[in-house]
Amino acid sequence: MSTCAADLAPLLGTAATNATEYLCNRFADTTLAVDTTYLLFSAYLVFAMQLGFAMLCAGSVRAKNTMNIMLTNVLDAAAGALFYYLFGFAFAFGTPSNGFIGKQFFGLQNIPEVGFDYSFFLFQWAFAIAAAGITSGSIAERTQFVSYLIYSAFLTGFVYPVVSHWIWSADGWASATRTSGPLLFKSGVIDFAGSGVVHMVGGIAGFWGALIEGPRIGRFDHTGRSVALRGHSATLVVLGTFLLWFGWFGFNPGSFVTILKSYGPPGSINGQWSAVGRTGVTTTLAGSVAALTTLFAKRLQTGHWNVTDVCNGMLGGFAAITAGCSVVDPWAAIICGFVSAWVLMGFNALAARFKYDDPLEAAQLHGGCGAWGIIFTALFAKQKYVEQIYGEGRPYGLFMGGGGRLLGAHVVQILAIAGFVSFTMGPLFLALNKLGLLRITAEQELAGMDMTRHGGSAYVYHDDDETDRTSPPGFMLRSALSRSPGEPPKSEAAPTNNQV
Secondary structure: OOOOOOHHHHHOOOOHHHHHHHHHHHHHHHHHHHHHHOOOOOHHHHHHHHHHHHHHHHOOOOOHEEEEEHEEEEEEEHHHHHHHHHHHHHHHHHOOOOOOOOOOOOOHHOOOOEEOHHHHHHHHHHHHHHHHHHHHOOOOOEHHHHHHHHHHHHHHHHHHHHHHHHHOOOOOOOOOOOOOOHHHHOOEOOOOOOOHHHHHHHHHHHHHHHHOOOOOOOOOOOOEEEOOOOOOOHHHHHHHHHHHHHHHHEEEEEEEEOOOOOOOOOOOOOOOHHHHHHHHHHHHHHHHHHHHHHHHHHHHHOOOHHHHHHHHHHHHHHHHHHOOOOOOOOOHHHHHHHHHHHHHHHHHHHHOOOOOOOOOOHHHHHHHHHHHHHHHHHHHHHHHHHHHHHHHOOOOOHOOOOOOHHHHHHHHHHHHHHHHHHHHHHHHHHHHOOOOEEEEEEHHHHHHHHHHHHHOOOOOOOOOOOOOOOOOOOOOOOOOOOOOOOOOOOOOOOHHHHHH
């Protein structure tokens, strides 16, 4: 294996040992600086996804619950930062440890050290709060605020870190980069950016929360027929979707962590920088194809071109490709996106059939499409890409001639994540429900959580004009040219749908 010193010595001569050492140290410093900058930029992109989650959630609920859902998104990030700092990062990446849970770096003690710097913590924290944000969508519009704080702290401080330790730590029992023991099925799990670690964890946690709480009032009529409780702003849904798409370019390509790594001889274009670009392409194609598939499928089913369904379909494609984004070809990403759209629509049909209510389809989208993404990776992972990232001789996709070892490891991953999250989050939500801390009262739910829990509406429906106190609530949309200066309004606007 060539080294910097070995490569430079013939060029500089044997008498230039000091110069060789100096230049090699400079190259190492530059490489570290570039890789750290790349990781920090990726962390910023992933954190920007919180804004996308906030907009998506706000648009997907009714106006009377907007302030509540926005506040939960803020606290997912804030509470997640504290508990991931205190416990989560240590449980996830504290090494040396055992295969189940980490045991070092509580409160970032002994950080920085080789392989673990502050930039890595920031990147991983952004992932942790993404999992918590997924869960908040499932239980929106009927959950007590204290429950959000409790589950968010538990999820980011313990549940998510343990699962990420299994898959991403060098000590994890299912990790493809494990160095402290045998690989699962001589393969390990290739969940590159977290279809299982992030999306399945958040989705299954949300599933148990929504199932234990029960559906929102009015979601199903007395005959059991599904009644749509539509969100109040498609504009916010689209804005949130584009922000999430933007952030996914940090989520998936950023999971390489480094960028200055060559896969070939000096001067070759074959390096990690190219793999980063390919990962961005596979991410884009999967989400785009899922959106188009959902568009036409829903048009055939309902007769409408529904933008909200298209946005959810796109996000399902992104969630699915996240596991295998770095180890599949772009053509395979098209298959991933196409199937993920049908997976989401199928789970939504099952949810309606069994009277399960998830305002953002989060459990179906992240849990269902995340599980499909794990299976997809085990089928289509390409040998060349797997060996570049994980080393030579590794099993790869079944359909690509790599045998069934990777598929076996991935089936175990799905079962382990589903079981562990159910075993931890299910009892937590049951206990909160038993203690009367989970769901708000029917009166508060009907009135809206903004007014009953947060001191007022998220929107200002009218100006508090001292000269006109007889105006009913409603948006005052007037043309300034319709009346002369000082002339009182000639008519009042009727209350809008945002007053629901």
